[in-house]
Amino acid sequence: MKSFGYAATNATTPLGPFEFARREVGENDVCIDILYCGICHSDIHQVRNEWNNAIYPMVPGHEIVGKVLKVGSKVRKFKVGEVVGVGCMVDSCRQCPNCKDGLEQYCFKGFVGTYNDHEKDGKTITFGGYSTNIVVNEAFVLSVPSNLSLPGVAPLLCAGITTYSPLKHWHVKEGKKVGIMGLGGLGHMGVKIAHAMGAQVVVFTTSPSKVADAKRLGANEVVLSKDEAQMKQHIGSFDFLLNTISAPIDINAYLSLLKRDGVMCSVGIASKDAKLEMNRLIFGRKSLAGSLIGGIPETQEMLNFCGMHNITSDVEIIPIEKVNEAYERTIKSDVKYRFVIDIQSLKKG
């Protein structure tokens, strides 16, 4: 099987193609012929070992869409030929209270990551979606609604669920005023989903060039966050703020935009510490929260929601040869709004 990634422990070399064998298809496993895989910013951190936990060889990619190629003897949920998806997780303990609540991302033992992790045997390295195939236990495979365009579905498996989960958890709906902070891969999904949930959506961005696009995506209003006068107009008015910004920001300024009992939730993992003025929370019983991707049942719910509302990610499709270039452009936020690799290009190579 052909993959694209790092075969050696040399994180400074660009990604390249290499071949290796996937694990066998077990009785509860689904073997997927990968069609598209999104590029998540975290792929770059992992590949370059910026989080100091890289396992080489590494095949990145956790925004995977493909067709079922083969199923194990006990698989009941999927049939050969069906279109399916795989996100950030491929297994978890399935026994702890969080797993039993369908929130495997908070598994007590830590979920098994789609790549750069070990299967529950503690030995087998997991390899991600920059590859022709992947083998995943059916419990961690998702059904993809048939009406959606497949390249745009891939990023739903990470960027989509990462924004859907907190928006749903904190009851975003009609009558609520919701702010989406940042308009990148995560933010643009947040805008589409919050808009589809019926909320009044305000986008916060530093880029005047993004104003028109934010409105096209579903924002009712756009605030240039560096403009103090614009910020002040929204003081005390938000029910919920979704922080998708990875750069350091003044969270205190945003907390003052919340209503009483308002919540600001950060998503996306970065090494961002915040200097918090506790009084911003005390005056108004406000909360600062965090949320990590989403569980398997809610990922399916999100895909069904996106099917119903015809929501996909805005993507730029690239062949596998352009991955290294796409990484550089992702770092510069030079993409609207997610790169997706057409895995056909890997099969041809």
Add this chain to the structure above:
Amino acid sequence: MKSFGYAATNATTPLGPFEFARREVGENDVCIDILYCGICHSDIHQVRNEWNNAIYPMVPGHEIVGKVLKVGSKVRKFKVGEVVGVGCMVDSCRQCPNCKDGLEQYCFKGFVGTYNDHEKDGKTITFGGYSTNIVVNEAFVLSVPSNLSLPGVAPLLCAGITTYSPLKHWHVKEGKKVGIMGLGGLGHMGVKIAHAMGAQVVVFTTSPSKVADAKRLGANEVVLSKDEAQMKQHIGSFDFLLNTISAPIDINAYLSLLKRDGVMCSVGIASKDAKLEMNRLIFGRKSLAGSLIGGIPETQEMLNFCGMHNITSDVEIIPIEKVNEAYERTIKSDVKYRFVIDIQSLKKG
């Protein structure tokens, strides 16, 4: 009328007695013969102008218990001779959404503080409870359950409601594991109230000398927060943490003690900024929140709850002459757990 406070704009002078006239008893007002008034740490900050908003002359005190001396012609809730209480607020706009929700502490226009503030006329200075009398609109006067010992009721009006309100708001009850961080004026009320709500209560303190007392107050367990091994035993186990500590602490260490969806709530106003590792919130969908005293309806609810569970504050009763000494001891946390002034001593003087 005799009061105790600062007659002049000289915050370095100790408090002393002086006389002045209260406002007239309006048709909706209750004039209260003050019996006891608690000493809140914030009194010290205000009197010494440590928050840079002092208004002199100043009569501190917002934990007031007394008997109704006179009522205005339209007062319906109270009769002469009834035992009543007054807390941190004596008025608010009563029109904004927060006031209409009974959460006057978050009034859009700012509530009228019991002292060191101006009445809604914008001119009349409010004077607090270190005084023989106070005149308060009946809407901001509370009924005191008849079974409670009055000196111990006074601190309920601030320390009691400040802890009751978040414990109630975040659904503390039987089956929940609750941590009370700090065992001072606020913390000891938090322990009593959380215990009465049926929760499993764990107290966090730096003082081995407080262990026995914490258990006497209702704690199931006491953790010495400087003992890493003890802290580690509680990782991922708390539904709710109530932070009553005014000193700077490592909030990140405490956040790791929360369960998924757990909340840590800070109460008590101090100039405490926190260095927050956002990932502590993201991994476990946790929240860091704040809460300010409580509204008038929930203050009455708290008093009724305390009546039902026979809860009062543990107090040390002092005559008015000892106020300056009590301030010094409060700063050193040398009180179990609240000083209360016997206002009879002011009347005699």
